[in-house]
Amino acid sequence: MRRTPSPNIISLYSSMAVAFFSTAIFVSIGFLFGVRLPTEDYIIYSSIVLVVSFFLYRYALVRFIYNKIKIIYKTIGSQQKFQSYLKKGSNNVMKTVERDVAEWAINKNKQIRELRKMEQYRKEFVGNVSHELKTPIFNAQGYIESILDSDLEDKDFIRQYLEKANGNIERLESIVNDLLEISKFETGRIQLEMEAFDLVKLIKKVVFQFQHLVEQHQVSVTIHSEENKVFVFADPKRIIQVLENLLSNSIKYGKDGGNTDIYFYDLEEQFLVEISDDGPGIGEEHLSRLFERFYRADKSRNRKIGGTGLGLSIVKNIVEAHHQTINVRSELDKGTTFSFTIQKYIPE
């Protein structure tokens, strides 16, 4: 790559040219009028011209560059960098400016990409909300219309259809509640009620609650620890929500007759909790989007199971509100493991 000459080099070459030509003119005029000065005088003259024009050129160039660069830094909105450029001086100016502008362009591109992604996400989100709300509304409407179209005599029919309509309205309510909850987390309006508790005891309660689902899918759930071993400090109600979703997912999306294993790893200040199944797994292309609102990995299978795809989004919000992390790893036909960290309870 061709190097851009510095202001010092440009000034030096320009002032050398000025000194040379002005001395030549000076000598020629002397020659014309028959005046001959000693050679030292010419040398002194050309040296003075060289030095003076060097500083004049340099001053003019630096001012010119300074003004241009000031505009560039103003455009890229980095007054701080401009100040540091002034402090560093004008050596390698172009390189510094080039680097700063390139850095700015890379950042801008990244921001644009992120904004586009957000825009796309927002569009998808509006579409998803409408779709998810539309289904139960239409269903409920259908049942009510059927009742209204009937002769209103058959009490059993009316009860049955009202129950169906009610079921759809309950689903609608649960979607809206989930969305409100996510929105509260995202705007930081959720207060955690932190306390110390035995995590294994809590998990046992959640597993018990899912007994019907466990039996229905004939899944064997194993908790790989005992009571009084895993004491944590968190909001138990919120942790129950996390466990409910991860456990129900592992049973619903795992394989019938399969296994769900819950492991605990002792980290220094936290426990790492893993909920692992040996189900069909999740394709790699879905993993990075799994925690998004309404995202479902296998749409056809999920239609049958009937989730909304809000569960993992709530789980992530809860774990992050605790300043902890959640991850997923999965291999097709091998199984899926969700792992999250939780603060250890360390008595004073």
Ligand SMILES: Nc1ncnc2c1ncn2[C@@H]1O[C@H](COP(=O)(O)OP(=O)(O)OP(=O)(O)O)[C@@H](O)[C@H]1O
């Ligand atoms: N253990 C798992 N094995 C395979 N796929 C899973 C597993 N857990 C989650 N998934 C996939 O991730 C998607 C998102 O899960 P999430 O819990 O957010 O939604 P959902 O269970 O479909 O609905 P909701 O939890 O709102 O009732 C699921 O639809 C499913 O495709």
Ligand SMILES: [Mg+2]
């Ligand atoms: Mg779920």
